Amino acid sequence: MSTVTPLRPAAPPRTGRVALLGTGVVGSAVVERYRQLRVRGVPLPPFAWLSNSRVQVAAGDCLETAIAQARSAPRSGGPVPPWAEGESLARGDIVIDATASDTVAGWHPEWLLRGIHVVTANKLGNGGDLARAQAIVEAQREGARYGDSATVGAGLPLLRLIRELVAGGDRIHAVEGVLSGSLAWLLSRYDDTRPFSDLVREARDAGYAEPDPRQDLSGEDVRRKLLILARASGLPLEAREIRVSSLVPDALRDAAPEAVDAQLAALDAPLRERFLNAYRNDARLCFVGRFDAERGASVGLRALPLSHPLASGHGTDNRAAIFSDRYSDQPLVVQGPGAGARVTAAALLDDVLRIWTAR
The missing domain is CATH 3.30.360.10 (Dihydrodipicolinate Reductase; domain 2)
Incomplete structure (x- = not known):
């Protein structure tokens, strides 16, 4: 008698995008590392946009062009940073914080509570005010994940x-x-x-x-x-x-x-x-x-x-x-x-991959 093995239901497609805050040395290294991984066929979430304190730029077809545009933008005198009033993040997205900004770190608990994953090299989240660090831990109970391996040892598994x-x-x-x-x-x-x-x-x-x-x-x-x-x-x-x-x-x-x-x-x-x-x-x-x-x-x-x-x-x-x-x-x-933009960028994208592949 022949047997029929039932087909497994197809895994639901992954949703979510990645957004980058910070277009300096580390942010530029993130873009280059992302490009290298895509060339190698590593599955990564699509890039939505990148931003600095001056402008938010849609990723488009060429990340190098987008980051060059962001870095050459004139200084903004507005009270609200571009990433806070531009295209918003949605549940399931992954934001990469490649800044050293206390303002950005202050948003980490808020993003997590909204179901947005946070990957960071910014030490002012868990390494700043204790109340903020505790809020980050509490917010993760809602299901979003926090990748901070780049904050200490540039990605060493410490x-x-x-x-x-x-x-x-x-x-x-x-x-x-x-x-x-x-x-x-x-x-x-x-x-x-x-x-x-x-x-x-x-x-x-x-x-x-x-x-x-x-x-x-x-x-x-x-x-x-x-x-x-x-x-x-x-x-x-x-x-x-x-x-x-x-x-x-x-x-x-x-x-x-x-x-x-x-x-x-x-x-x-x-x-x-x-x-x-x-x-x-x-x-x-x-x-x-x-x-x-x-x-x-x-x-x-x-x-x-x-x-x-x-x-x-x-x-x-x-x-x-x-x-x-x-x-x-x-x-x-x-x-x-434990230092250098390239190892830090690798640590950030390692955390992105851990979050992305675990979904």
């Missing part, structure tokens, strides 16, 4: 790993890490053969550091990343609870933007002294963020013995050590490239 450990019943006691690719690059290159300020200029010009390098040197970027990791571990830290030791001397901190370059030399003497002290003690300078459930949280420059798990690595590598019930005697260490 955040996902911590969340999986917690979901599996492990308790995180502490996490410490070299979390700034910019500072990792600077400190791995510095050997007292040239002034530290020269390296800062080189990092800025190469795109490893922000145009105003004080943003990296102040430690504020690492503070935000540490907040994201702590909150993912179940520790509801506020920003004020993290002690930050900035590398920025007063003269540089107070300089007008146009005077920053001339004041970078104020970094040289303090860094040289700390480097020589570390060198004499067989140690390596690393800019480390650490939270400890019992001892608090801090960010700053440390001289680590060469045997320390964070003292290895080169270039822009991020390195993080996780101490938990499961990893108490020897930490779980995650290491890999």
Whole structure:
């Protein structure tokens, strides 16, 4: 007797589009990465539009043309950003936040509540105000998903790993890490053969550091990343609870933007002294963020013995050590490239794909 295998019902077609906020270095890298994936035949949601603080542009047939148009648009003096009054997002869409805007981050919970997925490199969502971070968690209960792997480690599986450990019943006691690719690059290159300020200029010009390098040197970027990791571990830290030791001397901190370059030399003497002290003690300078459930949280420059798990690595590598019930005697260490527009764009689109293929 022959048997007939019933046909499975066809899967419903996927709906939803992707929209990009931010057309700077990272946003441009997202567009290029999206194009590469499409050429390789990777299934991606259609691109609806992209926007910056000046204009919203329909994606059309050529994303490169659209982003060039957005980047060349004149500055807008309107009180409402173009993405808030232009073509709106709908349930099932995915918005990519490639900005560093507090205003955009403030919309993350609202989008999630409306069923719009959010993928972000913007650390001011989960790494800003605690109430906002909690609102993002609550809003996801409505079914929309939040992809934030690009906010720490430029896509290293650090955040996902911590969340999986917690979901599996492990308790995180502490996490410490070299979390700034910019500072990792600077400190791995510095050997007292040239002034530290020269390296800062080189990092800025190469795109490893922000145009105003004080943003990296102040430690504020690492503070935000540490907040994201702590909150993912179940520790509801506020920003004020993290002690930050900035590398920025007063003269540089107070300089007008146009005077920053001339004041970078104020970094040289303090860094040289700390480097020589570390060198004499067989140690390596690393800019480390650490939270400890019992001892608090801090960010700053440390001289680590060469045997320390964070003292290895080169270039822009991020390195993080996780101490938990499961990893108490020897930490779980995650290491890999942690800076650059291309790795950040890849992390953003990885999150887009995870959301898109899980629908």
